[in-house]
Amino acid sequence: xxxxxxxxxxxxxxxxxxxxxxxxxxxxxxxxxxxxxxxxxxxxxxxxxxxxxxxxxxxxxxxxxxxxxxxxxxxxxxxxxxxxxxxxxxxxxxxxxxxxxxxxxxxxxxxxxxxxxxxxxxxxxxxxxxxxxxxxxxxxxxxxxxxxxxxxxxxxxxxxxxxxxxxxxxxxxxxxxxxxxxxxxxxxxxxxxxxxxxxxxxxxxxxxxxxxxxxxxxxxxxxxxxxxxxxxxxxxxxxxxxxxxxxxxxxxxxxxxxxxxxxxxxxxxx
Ligand SMILES: Nc1ncnc2c1ncn2[C@@H]1O[C@H](COP(=O)(O)OP(=O)(O)OP(=O)(O)O)[C@@H](O)[C@H]1O
Ligand SMILES: [Mg+2]
Numbered sequence: 001x002x003x004x005x006x007x008x009x010x011x012x013x014x015x016x017x018x019x020x021x022x023x024x025x026x027x028x029x030x031x032x033x034x035x036x037x038x039x040x041x042x043x044x045x046x047x048x049x050x051x052x053x054x055x056x057x058x059x060x061x062x063x064x065x066x067x068x069x070x071x072x073x074x075x076x077x078x079x080x081x082x083x084x085x086x087x088x089x090x091x092x093x094x095x096x097x098x099x100x101x102x103x104x105x106x107x108x109x110x111x112x113x114x115x116x117x118x119x120x121x122x123x124x125x126x127x128x129x130x131x132x133x134x135x136x137x138x139x140x141x142x143x144x145x146x147x148x149x150x151x152x153x154x155x156x157x158x159x160x161x162x163x164x165x166x167x168x169x170x171x172x173x174x175x176x177x178x179x180x181x182x183x184x185x186x187x188x189x190x191x192x193x194x195x196x197x198x199x200x201x202x203x204x205x206x207x208x209x210x211x212x213x214x215x216x217x218x219x220x221x222x223x224x225x226x227x228x229x230x231x232x233x234x235x236x237x238x239x240x241x242x243x244x245x246x247x248x249x250x251x252x253x254x255x256x257x258x259x260x261x262x263x264x265x266x267x268x269x270x
Pocket of ligand 2: 049
């Protein structure tokens with residue numbers, strides 16, 4: 001079922017009450033996100049992009065309206081149930097990387113797996129995802145020993161190691177230069193295309209928009225535009241025609257020093 005709605009938002013409102021002022025951040029957002037979408041949420045600063053992602057990610061609750069995420073009515077969930085939803089079904093990538101500074105790249109990935117209850121396998125599983133994303137050389141480095149782009153790629157590995165159907169990314173390229181943004185976006189495109197992971201980004205970045213298949217514009221807490229488009233071709237040298245190459249057939253060799261993950265992400269949902 002490629003058209004199943006993973007997210008259904010109906011007239012979702014969010015009011016922040018700071019005690020002094022009420023901020024109406026979302027004023028009735030209605031939107032469906034389907035399995036396989038690669039959706040960029042754009043709009044002026046303050047239009048409600050992060051607020052909406054926080055609601056989808058069960059980090060916060062709506063003031064009014066209906067919001068279903070992965071068949072759960074998130075407003076009706078307890079704090080504990082929301083934490084479970086985040087841990088077991090969602091992946092997050094933030095602008096500021098948010099890796100645990102005292103842990104190595106591998107330990108950062110393992111940490112999520114440990115919280116999920118993965119046992120002795122977690123070391124192997126963490127290493128596998130890092131290898132498949134072309135990050136094995138960084139496995140034993142701590143975040144301060146990695147560039148921003150490398151940290152953000154580790155953050156994506158951590159986000160997808162938890163086998164999510166849905167990955168939410170709040171301005172994931174905001175701190176990246178052109179080359180690192182391209183590597184990161186190509187990585188996410190592959191995970192979307194080859195493994196059916198649905199991505200929802202908030203962004204101001206035209207590079208992200210170029211890779212998106214759908215662009216939703218928020219203005220003043222409302223959906224002002226919802227467009228479907230053709231994304232730019234992938235630039236990892238493997239060619240669009242090989243995107244669906246079955247494992248072990250014509251899948252490209254992993255280019256040295258570049259990310260490639262044609263096969264073997266067996267633990268990811270498809
Ligand atoms: N915790 C909060 N308390 C009060 N107001 C808030 C809070 N978080 C956000 N807001 C307000 O809600 C509105 C929407 O903010 P939001 O962060 O969702 O915008 P955004 O589209 O992500 O902006 P940007 O592009 O600058 O990241 C803004 O007016 C903001 O000031
Ligand atoms: Mg924001």
